[in-house]
Amino acid sequence: MEALTALGSTLFSSLDLIGVYVILALGLNLINGMAGMFSIGHAGFWAVGAYTAAAITVHDPLSTPWPVTLALSIVAAIAVTALAGLMLAMPCSRLAGDYLAIATLGFSIIVVSLLYNLDFVGAATGLSTPSYVSKGFIWFMVGVSLVFYYRLQYSNLGRTILALREDEIAAQSIGINRVRLKTLVFVLGAGMAGLAGALFANSATYINPAGFEFDQSIKILTMVVLGGLGSLTGVVLAAVLLTLLPEVLRLVNLADYQMLVFSVLLIVMVLMRPQGILGRYEIWDLPWIRRFWRPNGPLQVVAQQAARARI
Amino acid sequence: MGINFGGLRAVDEVNLHVDSGEIVGLIGPNGAGKTTCFNLITGVYQPTRGSIDLDGARIGGMSTPAINHRGIARTFQNIRLFRQLSVLDNVRVALHRQASYGLLGSLLRLPAYHRAEADLRQRAEYLLAVFGLAERRWDLAGGLPYGEQRKLEVVRALATEPKLLLLDEPAAGMNPQETATLTELIQRLRQEFKVTILLIEHDMSLVMKVCDRIYVLDYGKEIARGTPAEIQSNQQVIKAYLGEA
Numbered sequence: 001m002e003a004l005t006a007l008g009s010t011l012f013s014s015l016d017l018i019g020v021y022v023i024l025a026l027g028l029n030l031i032n033g034m035a036g037m038f039s040i041g042h043a044g045f046w047a048v049g050a051y052t053a054a055a056i057t058v059h060d061p062l063s064t065p066w067p068v069t070l071a072l073s074i075v076a077a078i079a080v081t082a083l084a085g086l087m088l089a090m091p092c093s094r095l096a097g098d099y100l101a102i103a104t105l106g107f108s109i110i111v112v113s114l115l116y117n118l119d120f121v122g123a124a125t126g127l128s129t130p131s132y133v134s135k136g137f138i139w140f141m142v143g144v145s146l147v148f149y150y151r152l153q154y155s156n157l158g159r160t161i162l163a164l165r166e167d168e169i170a171a172q173s174i175g176i177n178r179v180r181l182k183t184l185v186f187v188l189g190a191g192m193a194g195l196a197g198a199l200f201a202n203s204a205t206y207i208n209p210a211g212f213e214f215d216q217s218i219k220i221l222t223m224v225v226l227g228g229l230g231s232l233t234g235v236v237l238a239a240v241l242l243t244l245l246p247e248v249l250r251l252v253n254l255a256d257y258q259m260l261v262f263s264v265l266l267i268v269m270v271l272m273r274p275q276g277i278l279g280r281y282e283i284w285d286l287p288w289i290r291r292f293w294r295p296n297g298p299l300q301v302v303a304q305q306a307a308r309a310r311i
Numbered sequence: 312m313g314i315n316f317g318g319l320r321a322v323d324e325v326n327l328h329v330d331s332g333e334i335v336g337l338i339g340p341n342g343a344g345k346t347t348c349f350n351l352i353t354g355v356y357q358p359t360r361g362s363i364d365l366d367g368a369r370i371g372g373m374s375t376p377a378i379n380h381r382g383i384a385r386t387f388q389n390i391r392l393f394r395q396l397s398v399l400d401n402v403r404v405a406l407h408r409q410a411s412y413g414l415l416g417s418l419l420r421l422p423a424y425h426r427a428e429a430d431l432r433q434r435a436e437y438l439l440a441v442f443g444l445a446e447r448r449w450d451l452a453g454g455l456p457y458g459e460q461r462k463l464e465v466v467r468a469l470a471t472e473p474k475l476l477l478l479d480e481p482a483a484g485m486n487p488q489e490t491a492t493l494t495e496l497i498q499r500l501r502q503e504f505k506v507t508i509l510l511i512e513h514d515m516s517l518v519m520k521v522c523d524r525i526y527v528l529d530y531g532k533e534i535a536r537g538t539p540a541e542i543q544s545n546q547q548v549i550k551a552y553l554g555e556a
Contacts, residue, residue, distance in 0.1 A: 151417055151418050152417065155417030155424070157414055160404055162393065162404070163393045163396065166395055167392070169387075171393075172375040173384065173387075173468075174468070175408055176376055
């Protein structure tokens with residue numbers, strides 16, 4: 001019983017971090033899953049968002065009341081990060097596969113080294129940030145992000161993104177502009193990371209450059225791959241599990257073995273279920289959920305397949 | 312038009328002309344440069360010489376999507392469907408330029424979104440019904456039988472409302488009965504959808520039946536042109552296909 005309450009309180013105190021990671025993973029899933037590009041520098045965008053928001057709430061340049069400052073910091077974080085996404089995408093949208101991965105990796109390293117050296121955001125010591133947002137607000141934004149992702153995927157634009165992932169040559173032959181679409185996807189994915197950054201900076205009491213290093217990019221990437229590339233609900237599930245795992249391990253005094261557990265988990269996944277927990281399916285493709293509800297969209301196809309494969 | 316790959320003249324001074332409403336065949340032995348011609352016309356390759364015009368406007372050098380917007384659509388020799396998408400979505404995505412709502416419309420699910428989506432669905436369903444694929448709408452495109460995949464490629468190309476449709480070996484891998492259905496279908500395409508067709512095909516019964524005129528390529532050069540009857544009796548063509556006696 002005691003263990004259960006401890007688990008409950010751990011879960012509760014991790015809720016804001018879980019929310020942030022869910023949004024991050026959704027943004028990366030947009031780029032890697034829906035569009036089929038391979039970006040491994042997502043923490044770079046996260047850092048841009050977090051530091052943009054923190055710079056505004058800490059320095060408060062316009063001396064506005066705090067709710068206005070908060071709103072301003074979120075909007076600015078999304079805008080600046082989306083702009084960073086645009087600037088990265090413009091030279092990179094012709095790149096594919098490994099080359100794109102290296103470019104995004106380079107971007108995230110540049111961002112972090114910049115942050116280590118910029119004095120007005122605290123350089124290596126970081127920034128103490130005010131905690132303006134509640135868990136409720138973070139999860140409200142998670143909801144907004146989920147709706148955004150879902151509605152994007154089942155729209156005209158979403159279909160063209162999926163088509164581009166399936167076959168670039170065929171997609172171009174039906175008039176889809178590859179470069180423009182890939183750039184747009186990068187901007188949207190980066191924008192979501194910007195939102196996650198703003199929420200993180202406004203809920204954590206302290207941010208520093210070390211929190212946005214390459215291992216964070218890998219963590220977000222792991223969530224996407226573990227959940228199932230392109231699966232909305234799978235990625236959410238993986239983001240929740242992977243954020244909770246270290247906390248739970250700490251609870252049972254196994255924090256030192258965190259990396260071990262992580263690695264074993266990944267190896268087991270790759271061996272047993274390389275397509276991720278849900279693969280390209282969604283939670284609502286499970287037969288017992290499908291009985292009650294299913295969306296009107298391409299998922300009906302997937303549902304059919306799922307029924308055949310009996311997942 | 313012409314193109315060099317390094318020192319190789321893959322297509323050399325080929326002069327194709329297709330009139331509106333015509334069905335024109337492009338034939339020749341393997342490696343003659345037929346598909347390369349298609350890739351030149353659709354902007355997959357940029358021509359190194361010559362010009363490509365559509366309705367008097369120069370399209371040579373334009374990008375593939377831009378050329379599609381101008382009214383040229385194609386199918387592929389090695390089928391290139393969006394395999395993980397449904398049959399319906401393969402067609403709906405090709406209608407993407409006809410949807411009249413933007414990103415905001417889809418995110419907020421404005422009335423315009425619902426109206427446009429209903430309209431897209433209806434158009435896609437119509438095309439699928441014409442080609443007898445309506446029953447398959449929720450199947451994954453990659454799971455269709457071969458003949459239906461070829462048909463779906465035609466539907467997808469047609470959905471972009473082209474003036475000129477390029478068909479790259481539409482009958483490849485089809486049995487005689489399927490080919491007969493396809494022959495009818497190509498003739499219906501011209502009548503019902505008012506498209507002009509340029510097609511590459513090895514099945515001579517189909518070519519001779521549907522084409523108004525035929526061009527014959529060999530080693531990247533045009534070796535003959537004319538009506539099906541003229542081509543059938545052309546000595547050079549027979550030589551190119553069968554070798555010298």
